[in-house]
Amino acid sequence: MLIATWLNGNVINCLDVQERAFAYGDGLFSTILVQDGAVKLLDLHWQRLILGCQRLAISLTNMMQWQSDFAMFIAHHPHCTAKIIITRGRGGRGYLPDTQAEPQCYFYAYQTSSHSESYQLGINSDFLQQRLGCSPLLAGMKHLNRLEQVLLRQELAQLAHPEALVCDIQGRVIEGVFSNIFMIKEAVLYTPDLHQAGVAGVMREHILQVAHALKWSVCIQDLYPAQFLAADEVFFCNSMYGIWPVTQIQGTIWANTPLTQHLQANLYHV
Amino acid sequence: MLIATWLNGNVINCLDVQERAFAYGDGLFSTILVQDGAVKLLDLHWQRLILGCQRLAISLTNMMQWQSDFAMFIAHHPHCTAKIIITRGRGGRGYLPDTQAEPQCYFYAYQTSSHSESYQLGINSDFLQQRLGCSPLLAGMKHLNRLEQVLLRQELAQLAHPEALVCDIQGRVIEGVFSNIFMIKEAVLYTPDLHQAGVAGVMREHILQVAHALKWSVCIQDLYPAQFLAADEVFFCNSMYGIWPVTQIQGTIWANTPLTQHLQANLYHV
Numbered sequence: 428m429l430i431a432t433w434l435n436g437n438v439i440n441c442l443d444v445q446e447r448a449f450a451y452g453d454g455l456f457s458t459i460l461v462q463d464g465a466v467k468l469l470d471l472h473w474q475r476l477i478l479g480c481q482r483l484a485i486s487l488t489n490m491m492q493w494q495s496d497f498a499m500f501i502a503h504h505p506h507c508t509a510k511i512i513i514t515r516g517r518g519g520r521g522y523l524p525d526t527q528a529e530p531q532c533y534f535y536a537y538q539t540s541s542h543s544e545s546y547q548l549g550i551n552s553d554f555l556q557q558r559l560g561c562s563p564l565l566a567g568m569k570h571l572n573r574l575e576q577v578l579l580r581q582e583l584a585q586l587a588h589p590e591a592l593v594c595d596i597q598g599r600v601i602e603g604v605f606s607n608i609f610m611i612k613e614a615v616l617y618t619p620d621l622h623q624a625g626v627a628g629v630m631r632e633h634i635l636q637v638a639h640a641l642k643w644s645v646c647i648q649d650l651y652p653a654q655f656l657a658a659d660e661v662f663f664c665n666s667m668y669g670i671w672p673v674t675q676i677q678g679t680i681w682a683n684t685p686l687t688q689h690l691q692a693n694l695y696h697v
Numbered sequence: 698m699l700i701a702t703w704l705n706g707n708v709i710n711c712l713d714v715q716e717r718a719f720a721y722g723d724g725l726f727s728t729i730l731v732q733d734g735a736v737k738l739l740d741l742h743w744q745r746l747i748l749g750c751q752r753l754a755i756s757l758t759n760m761m762q763w764q765s766d767f768a769m770f771i772a773h774h775p776h777c778t779a780k781i782i783i784t785r786g787r788g789g790r791g792y793l794p795d796t797q798a799e800p801q802c803y804f805y806a807y808q809t810s811s812h813s814e815s816y817q818l819g820i821n822s823d824f825l826q827q828r829l830g831c832s833p834l835l836a837g838m839k840h841l842n843r844l845e846q847v848l849l850r851q852e853l854a855q856l857a858h859p860e861a862l863v864c865d866i867q868g869r870v871i872e873g874v875f876s877n878i879f880m881i882k883e884a885v886l887y888t889p890d891l892h893q894a895g896v897a898g899v900m901r902e903h904i905l906q907v908a909h910a911l912k913w914s915v916c917i918q919d920l921y922p923a924q925f926l927a928a929d930e931v932f933f934c935n936s937m938y939g940i941w942p943v944t945q946i947q948g949t950i951w952a953n954t955p956l957t958q959h960l961q962a963n964l965y966h967v
Contacts, residue, residue, distance in 0.1 A: 429789065432714045441711035442719060444702045444805075449712060450782075451843035452722030458790070483844070484851065508790060512720075515847075519699065520728070520778060520807045522843065522850035522875060535714075537790045561866060562830020564845055572842035573721035573792065574753070575834055577785075580792035581754065596831060605792060 430507060430536040435489075436496035439533075446531070447518040452571035454514030454531075455479040457629065460539070460667055464505035467695075468666055471629045476513055479568045485515050485530050493532040500534045507536040508667065512571070542589070542668050547691065549674035549684065550663075552588045554652060555579055555604070559595040561623040569626050579604045590663050590671065592655065595624040599649050606665045607631035610658035611686050615644040617654075630666040637690065640697040660684045669694055700777060700806040705759075706766035709803075716801070717788040722841035724784030724801075725749040727899065730809070730937055734775035737965075738936055741899045746783055749838045755785050755800050763802040770804045777806040778937065782841070812859070812938050817961065819944035819954065820933075822858045824922060825849055825874070829865040831893040839896050849874045860933050860941065862925065865894040869919050876935045877901035880928035881956050885914040887924075900936040907960065910967040930954045939964055 432439050447453035457476055460467040473494060480487050497511065512535070516528040557579055565572065583591050583604050590603045601619050602608055607628040609618045616638050621627050638645050655661055660681060661673040670691045672684040702709050717723035727746055730737040743764060750757050767781065782805070786798040827849055835842065853861050853874050860873045871889050872878055877898040879888045886908050891897050908915050925931055930951060931943040940961045942954040 429715060439714065442714055442716065444709065444712055445699060446712065446719065447847075449716065449719045450726075450841070451847055452841055453844060453847050456720075483848070510790065520780065520805075520810075522846045523854055524847065524851070535790075540790075557834055560830050560832020560834060560836075562832065562845065563866060564827055564830060564848055566830075570844055571720070571722055572844045574723060574840055574842045575832065576792045577717075577721055577723050577794065578753070578834055581794070584793055596833060 428538045430538060431504060433496070433500055433534040435532055436492070436499065443517055445517040445519070446514060447516060447524070447528070448512065448514035448571050450518065451522065452573070453483075453518075453524070454485070454512060454571045455483070456510055456512040456569055456571060458667065459509040459511065461501055461505065461507050461509050464501060466501055466509070468629050468633055471632055472511065472666075475569060475627070475629055475632070476511060479570065480513060480530070482568060483515070483570070485513065489530065489532065496532065497534060500536070504536040506539070508539045510535040510537070514571070546589055546668065546671045549672040550589050551675040552591050552663075552673050553586060553676055554592045554594065555582050557582050557593075559593055559601050559624045561595055561597065563623055566624050567621045567627040576604060592652070592676070594652065597623070598651060599623075600652055600655055601625040603663045606663040606671070609634065609662050609664065610650065610655050611660040612654070612658050614686070615646055617646045617648065617650060617658075619650050620647050628665055630664040630669065633666075634664055634670075634690065637693060637697045641693065660687045662687045698808045700808060701774060703766070703770055703804040705802055706762070706769065713787055715787040715789070716784060717786060717794070717798070718782065718784035718841050720788065721792065722843070723753075723788075723794070724755070724782060724841045725753070726780055726782040726839055726841060728937065729779040729781065731771055731775065731777050731779050734771060736771055736779070738899050738903055741902050742781065742936075745839060745897070745899055745902070746781060749840065750783060750800070752838060753785070753840070755783065759800065759802065766802065767804060770806070774806040776809070778809045780805040780807070784841070816859055816938065816941045819942040819951075820859050821945040822861050822933075822943050823856060823946055824862045824864065825852050827852050827863075829863055829871050829894045831865055831867065833893055836894050837891045837897040839898075846874060862922070862946070864922065867893070868921060869893075870922055870925055871895040873933045876933040876941070879904065879932050879934065880920065880925050881930040882924070882928050884956070885916055887916045887918065887920055887928075889920050890917050898935055900934040900939065903936075904934055904940075904960065907963060907967045911963065930957045932957045
């Protein structure tokens with residue numbers, strides 16, 4: 428449930444009809460867990476937003492103000508799921524951005540909807556039929572063009588699983604519908620390369636940093652379904668729920684996931 | 698310049714903060730030329746919107762009402778560039794649409810910004826460097842996920858040309874930045890297949906129908922840059938400006954474009 432919406436530090440009740448995020452999805456977002464006023468992985472969220480703005484040529488002039496506005500927002504909403512949306516701002520008709528347009532920074536606070544605690548112990552999963560496109564221009568960014576995810580989420584809703592693996596049109600495993608995906612094979616941590624498709628999630632980045640701190644070997648590369656089915660462990664992650672070990676995909680069962688559990692236990696303690 | 702904005706038949710001044718078109722680009726649009734109360738190619742615009750809604754599973758329950766609302770809108774704004782936007786409507790956080798959500802139908806009226814008349818005689822053009830992604834899930838639709846076009850339009854603004862050809866990541870020519878593209882070779886009309894990328898424009902569809910009425914041979918297939926450079930004629934089209942013949946791409950010059958001119962002359966008269 429939506430609790431509050433701010434724009435550039437002020438409460439708002441509605442959006443500008445000329446907002447380019449509405450017309451073209453011309454912007455970026457990040458979804459953030461806020462508990463007892465503590466903002467999880469905040470630096471990584473801002474880092475990703477900044478990188479996205481750079482790739483889309485959205486001006487970062489107001490970034491310091493947005494960051495201080497967000498601290499005030501969290502003071503008002505210390506328990507919530509927070510969403511930061513940065514857009515290119517107002518525009519007329521036509522794709523070309525107005526160079527005078529001021530980027531806009533929105534904050535949404537939602538009640539945190541808790542996932543089943545049991546998912547932390549493991550979930551069954553599967554591969555979806557629908558395939559992600561490949562767009563190097565947009566790959567990796569958490570931009571506002573999320574129609575593929577809307578379609579994938581509808582397919583997932585037809586399954587009995589809380590999350591599922593999604594391949595791209597080349598047959599590579601890319602991510603979950605609202606998660607990133609990792610696998611472990613012979614003590615090496617693998618996650619898909621996201622230069623062609625997918626969202627480079629904040630929890631994915633955090634886990635890569637934790638793995639580095641734990642001195643684990645890490646490979647970021649193209650990965651195919653057969654490699655996941657032959658893995659020692661598989662898990663999903665995102666910044667809202669942390670890590671979900673995968674205990675079954677089709678006929679393949681993972682009874683033990685010791686390294687995944689080790690990551691879970693150390694997720695915020697390395 | 699924006700003249701008016703309506704939602705579901707009523708004037709509005711702002712948008713719902715929970716509009717999924719803002720959050721995810723979860724919707725479709727069409728841009729329409731309105732002159733002296735006459736709406737160009739209206740049936741094709743609605744047809745494409747309906748097809749898009751079907752592909753995105755957006756309910757068409759209110760379609761008849763939207764069409765009658767649009768007639769009233771045009772009575773108020775008989776000279777404009779009209780934009781119809783259909784969205785999935787309100788939503789909470791998360792990609793899964795609320796099955797209770799009501800689709801929303803927006804109309805925007807803009808002052809028509811006239812392109813240079815001389816473009817009807819021919820334009821010089823080129824290929825852009827940036828490539829369109831391939832997404833069969835979304836290809837062909839004029840959906841609200843238009844970030845690639847925003848980036849391409851910025852690249853085009855660096856060139857001296859009013860429009861440019863865009864290839865996909867496989868190297869196929871797909872379209873212009875805000876146009877579709879055709880070529881003529883040995884009296885056969887060719888246009889790219891759009892099952893992997895691109896927008897199936899209303900003017901493209903109309904031209905295919907005109908060509909059929911003129912008993913021209915037509916091929917819709919994968920086409921590569923070398924084929925365009927070896928063509929007898931090349932032209933861009935969209936529903937705002939009609940047809941722009943291409944008179945030069947790099948070293949290739951087209952001095953005469955007789956069949957393109959024939960199409961231009963018969964565009965609304967077959």
